[in-house]
Amino acid sequence: MAGFQKDFALLQSDPGNKDLLKNIHRYAHSLKGLSAMMELKESEQIAANLESAAGQAFNNVLVDPDKNMLIEIQTGFAKIGAILKHIADLAPQ
Numbered sequence: 295m296a297g298f299q300k301d302f303a304l305l306q307s308d309p310g311n312k313d314l315l316k317n318i319h320r321y322a323h324s325l326k327g328l329s330a331m332m333e334l335k336e337s338e339q340i341a342a343n344l345e346s347a348a349g350q351a352f353n354n355v356l357v358d359p360d361k362n363m364l365i366e367i368q369t370g371f372a373k374i375g376a377i378l379k380h381i382a383d384l385a386p387q
Contacts (some may be wrong), residue, residue, distance in 0.1 A: 319348035344370040
């Protein structure tokens with residue numbers, strides 16, 4: 295999540311940066327796989343949607359991601375972060 299947060303902050307000031315979009319796509323892809331392995335269906339679906347949105351932005355070389363897409367990506371990662379934090383809080387110390 296730290297890598298996403300860093301790259302997303304940079305992406306907001308440079309929405310056309312394809313390297314950052316590629317990184318965010320990879321973060322979403324990794325979270326999708328990890329969520330599937332842990333059988334976290336909600337997190338897996340959110341990550342799949344994020345992967346799709348980031349992939350569309352990355353593959354569309356003519357148009358930068360718009361504000362709504364950036365909000366969608368940020369909100370999705372925040373939801374996954376909340377799910378993972380909740381799981382961590384449930385784990386015995």
